[in-house]
Amino acid sequence: MSLFVSVLIILLFSYGQTEGAKERAKNNRASNVNEDSTGSQKTVTLDDDPSLWPGHLQEFGKTGRVHTLDLHRNFPSSVDFLNNYAAPYLPVYFKAAEKNSFPFQNWKNKNYFLRLPQTLTNWVTLPDQNKNISFRKYISHYADKGYYCDQEIPHFLREDVSVPKCLLCQAMVKSLSKHNLWISHHNHSSIIQRRNTDTIKCVYVGRQEVTMISHIEYGEKIPADYKDIDVKHVDYNKYPTLREVEYFKVKVKAGDCLFIPTKWYWQVNSYGKTYSVNIEWYHRAKSVKDSDCKMTNTISNLNSVSFKDGPGSDINKQEIILHYLTSYLTESKNFTHKQFENAIKKDKKLMEDMVEWNDEYEEITKEVFDILDVNKDSIFSLDDLDSLNSRILEDIGGLLEDRIQDYEDLMKDQQDEIKQVEELTAPKDKKSDVDAEKAVQDYLKDYLAQLQDVIHESIDEMAVTGQLPDIKQRFAEKQAKGQIGQKPDDSSTKTSQKNGRSEREKAKAKIKLEREKKKLKEKEDNDLQKEKQKDESFVIVDDSIEEEIIADDEEDIAKKSDKTKSRQDKMKKNDEL
Template identity: 30%
Template structure:
């Protein structure tokens, strides 16, 4: 019997999935129960190649079909590969006294305190602490990083790059299980990393993203409890080890979890996921230019990705599952804050109008078919209405001293992003 059919009754909506246990399956005896994430299920290899592919190969064969890719030795084209030693960082004067954000625990917990120090002070202390730098690459260092060859396209570097982030620690870090709302190419300059991926097209409901406002799961990555997360017993994983000099492509919305080993330094670039749709390969570098660095790229802050109808549609497509009723719709928008607004007739009326606009077949339930039926003009209207509603609610609730944390907010550009993207591998 297929375990999924046995334990999964169905889903009212993405963040609230109903499960029942089956008398003939004891989930506590399944391989992987109370074991690290990635243990127990089938492990498939991630596709590998030597060096970077050209832009057309990369986008047509990996980005568009959303398939991860390991590029062995690809990062060696950057000057950072040979230069980035702690002594080098401490010897530089330019712009390295500005503060950077630091996580304070190597095992990620989204509720942990965030510290700040100057970059140089961080370099001096990180080997004696659990401090872990997760912030944009200091400008003085961006000249050392060659833009990855398949991304050397003007449409990307001038209009669609979101940010480039430095991940710097003494090793031993463990990310939460999460997804990214952008495409991601991560290059490792020191140490080792292990990544486990789950294909959302195969296991969308099996990995329970129970914190949709941060697009992550609360499961313990060292001891996954199948009684709390029963879908995990049915998951197949993609597994890859990455060494210094390698790069890894992490596709949009793929579930993943990352562990680091040894002194660890990586840089990733995030880019807008819709850039692939009309990318002109003739405007990309035919020969990779190793002198084309991150210092020459233009990065969008995430807040500038606003009111794009396709973005708004994809936000809803990410969180709405088939047969979402009106109550579920309100809970998708506000999660645990739902009960703070449910009895406010003004907002309920506004939610009702939005729900009726999305419910194309007028059956009282939202489905993927409904969402796909709406054209871009309608989605633009939905985004504008939602933005106005959020602004009114924020002002009103602030006056009433009520704290809300909406899960879908078009001013953030992607479902679940905070004013700054949740920073994680």
């Protein structure tokens, strides 16, 4: 009996405990009572004064229920990342994913940036200052004064940053939106932000603490003016619904990366000297297979991919050109014009399609040098870059783009000339040989006919002027005007073979001759047009010539008259007989 009573008492007690726990859980769900990170219960309910709620006027996310993130050492595969995290909107932490990266190894050293000449041609906009300064000046003087940098990654630094391996899938590479560089040398707290893109944040120097809120579970609890919330002193009287949200929090150290899903709310605290990069892409792909993520090795850094929301192509091209040419100063501290010309001439990347260096290349290179020689001391050096301002930099970018286009046009002309030579020196079939022989015959026939015309014209002129013109010169003038057929290429004849010139040399000579003839004909046509606008008149060189012509005419008339009279007399005698 006593045993039965004891068991009954235990069961009743357990039931009471269970029901009490259920009731407490029910009350908790009804009132959304928060827990701090230690899990200790708070007795304040949502019906109480919001100012009594734990965390009132404290930092954003300081108290409340906090969830842990999945953790990966290094980046997972693209398929794993997209299917398990990006597509279902779940954050994930990548431990030591960038420990071997170039920025992690080099960006912590200020001298690395100061050695790069491109830091003088890229600009940083100081927040709340309406002031632009060079990247070098920012690193040297302003970063330590509390000014932070929050803008697109400069072109010369994009070569340092690799595309995260978990993004090397065609679906995500094609959806890349933009990138961002954060630099701060002091503690800083960002506002609460929300983006319509997925984001991977990688810290290369220092550390950041990121607090996130799921838009799916708690989007309705976040006020519309969330950007105005004082993250240092969250006012629950003004924003009472914030008491109900739950957080994901993580401390991202140097070499680590964090994935933040699209539309999630997040806020960042940076501590001390911090350098981090954000890479964003549109949330379009929902699932992928291994076959969709066979990326080639051509993708190495951020300069090898395209970002849809980056700067305009023209601006980007100018930035690339200026970055490339100023990189010459990493090899030498200064250049004279001749040294710069030699550097351009040996640049296999810039002059990849150049066939032969000539006067036109020299002229373009001189113009490029004069543009870069900003202080006009006949030396291209860091002093020129140090004297730049944003207005001069914009002008230089446009001028350099035009000169680089001149290089490209000239190289294209040379390549086209090679193609013409190859076509002219290509093996000919029998039909082309027959055509060539006929062309030679036509040319000789035309040549002789025109020569005969020139001789007749010269004789007629001599009859008028009494002087024989220079037939050879007159014939040459007709040739220059294109009135005589062009002599066909006789590279296949025995005579040309005896000259000892190669087919290529003859073809190049022919192309050059054709161009010269074309220019000469254009000049002759212009001169002829001018002559037509004038009144044409025959000028008597000497008065004596006119008298001789008249005397000759009178003598001819007299002779004709005598002949006529003699014929008439003879006919009269015949009639009489």
